[in-house]
Amino acid sequence: MDPTVILGAGLAGLSAAHFLKRPWRLIEKSDRVGGLIKTEVIDGCYFDPTGHWLHLRDPEIRELVNTRWLPGQMVSIQRKAAVFSRGVFTRFPYQVNTHGLPPEVVAENLVGYVDAIYGDKGRALRERDPRNFEEFILRYMGEGFAKNFMVPYNQKLWTVHPRELSAAWVGRFVPRPSLKEVVDGALGVGSDALGYNASFLYPREGGIESLARAMRHGLEGGEVSVHTEPTAIDWQARKLTLSDGRTLGYSELLSTLPLPYLVRLLGQGASGVPDEVRAAAGRLRATTVTYVCVGARGANRQPWHWIYLPEPEFATYRIGSPSAVYAPLAPPGTATFYVEYSHHGELSPARCEQLAVEDLVRSEMVHAAGDILFTRAVEIPHAYVLYDEAYGAAKAEILRFLEHARILTAGRYGQWEYSSMEDAILGGRACAQAINAR
Numbered sequence: 241m242d243p244t245v246i247l248g249a250g251l252a253g254l255s256a257a258h259f260l261k262r263p264w265r266l267i268e269k270s271d272r273v274g275g276l277i278k279t280e281v282i283d284g285c286y287f288d289p290t291g292h293w294l295h296l297r298d299p300e301i302r303e304l305v306n307t308r309w310l311p312g313q314m315v316s317i318q319r320k321a322a323v324f325s326r327g328v329f330t331r332f333p334y335q336v337n338t339h340g341l342p343p344e345v346v347a348e349n350l351v352g353y354v355d356a357i358y359g360d361k362g363r364a365l366r367e368r369d370p371r372n373f374e375e376f377i378l379r380y381m382g383e384g385f386a387k388n389f390m391v392p393y394n395q396k397l398w399t400v401h402p403r404e405l406s407a408a409w410v411g412r413f414v415p416r417p418s419l420k421e422v423v424d425g426a427l428g429v430g431s432d433a434l435g436y437n438a439s440f441l442y443p444r445e446g447g448i449e450s451l452a453r454a455m456r457h458g459l460e461g462g463e464v465s466v467h468t469e470p471t472a473i474d475w476q477a478r479k480l481t482l483s484d485g486r487t488l489g490y491s492e493l494l495s496t497l498p499l500p501y502l503v504r505l506l507g508q509g510a511s512g513v514p515d516e517v518r519a520a521a522g523r524l525r526a527t528t529v530t531y532v533c534v535g536a537r538g539a540n541r542q543p544w545h546w547i548y549l550p551e552p553e554f555a556t557y558r559i560g561s562p563s564a565v566y567a568p569l570a571p572p573g574t575a576t577f578y579v580e581y582s583h584h585g586e587l588s589p590a591r592c593e594q595l596a597v598e599d600l601v602r603s604e605m606v607h608a609a610g611d612i613l614f615t616r617a618v619e620i621p622h623a624y625v626l627y628d629e630a631y632g633a634a635k636a637e638i639l640r641f642l643e644h645a646r647i648l649t650a651g652r653y654g655q656w657e658y659s660s661m662e663d664a665i666l667g668g669r670a671c672a673q674a675i676n677a678r
């Protein structure tokens with residue numbers, strides 16, 4: 241019998257292989273498994289593709305990570321994140337930590353919040369569901385928070401105005417503060433533990449890629465092929481053509497590849513895809529993120545694990561510091577950073593490296609440009625999926641066809657969604673369980 245074929249050996253693909261109870265074949269284009277769970281070492285400094293901190297909620301996944309995949313090798317870290325705005329650092333999340341900002345900004349945020357939640361001004365929005373992300377912000381935070389943080393920050397992150405996005409992705413990721421939290425935060429007596437990532441896990445050694453390596457090491461019942469990718473999928477014949485020219489039959493197919501790319505592969509197979517599915521794939525959009533890995537002379541000047549930069553004077557939306565999160569990620573006397581740039585179309589690596597140096601110095605994360613030891617820009621092609629007007633219907637059209645073609649998808653790219661590492665592991669598990677039950 242042909243194996244279950246899994247396309248892509250990121251977390252979702254590795255997880256599916258782990259949970260499958262039938263023979264499987266895992267196909268990965270790159271030279272190693274992990275997808276974005278990849279750690280590069282530059283001059284003794286460890287860099288993941290931006291922040292890859294594990295927040296685990298599912299008991300089975302927590303148990304697997306802590307006792308099977310990386311037993312005794314995870315460190316637990318309390319988040320220290322901040323916002324840099326109006327020349328001061330305030331703690332993350334902005335909406336419950338405004339103490340320290342200029343008083344007129346604090347007042348604008350507070351008055352806007354009270355108006356939105358209790359006042360006449362917010363009544364219309366309170367009486368219906370938000371039609372877009374801007375309305376969500378205004379409904380749950382008010383005009384001050386919108387103007388002073390949420391709109392400018394999210395515009396940079398998503399590359400489009402929040403009114404062009406729905407709020408379908410916000411879930412646990414965007415805190416909706418209570419009055420007490422907002423007031424406590426304005427007075428500087430709030431809790432530091434709000435939000436989904438108040439604490440997180442990270443491997444003691446080897447960066448986040450250790451997790452992918454450990455998952456691969458524990459796999460049984462199948463075969464991993466790296467340096468291999470499909471060039472066409474014939475869904476009626478249940479066959480893939482591979483980059484080396486061979487064909488591979490499958491009994492079940494699970495794809496974790498970016499959804500538009502999967503549609504293209506199906507279009508290149510003998511069975512083809514309907515025009516409307518191809519058109520739907522063309523309507524799916526995502527941002528590209530270029531992050532710049534930076535090493536700087538001297539210890540970290542700031543304690544922050546990462547900072548958010550809402551103001552347009554900074555081209556970056558967020559700067560993170562692996563060495564601040566976990567000191568062994570850099571040699572003693574070196575501070576490391578990832579500086580993130582979101583864009584559509586061309587933004588050259590050289591330009592990002594130049595911007596990163598300017599942004600690091602102006603945000604006071606690094607003392608002077610002369611302290612920079614190295615910069616290296618890396619591009620993530622589909623970093624954040626855009627939940628724009630086309631998103632819901634286009635994705636539904638594609639998923640309907642995939643169901644008809646009996647192809648499952650999982651993961652941030654396979655499901656074309658905004659989600660966490662744990663969500664990818666859970667998605668892989670759900671698909672494996674569905675296949676096991678067939």
Ligand SMILES: O=c1ccn([C@@H]2O[C@H](COP(=O)(O)OP(=O)(O)O[C@H]3O[C@@H]([C@H](O)CO)[C@H](O)[C@H]3O)[C@@H](O)[C@H]2O)c(=O)[nH]1
Nearest residue numbers: 290291293323332333334335394413414415437546548560
């Ligand atoms: O003060 C703030 C800052 C941001 N937001 C909103 O929260 C949304 C989510 O932000 P974040 O958690 O940073 O999003 P992301 O999915 O990119 O998070 C990954 O990166 C790390 C870490 O944040 C940086 O390394 C995190 O652990 C990962 O899951 C954001 O879109 C803002 O709209 C806010 O409400 N208040």
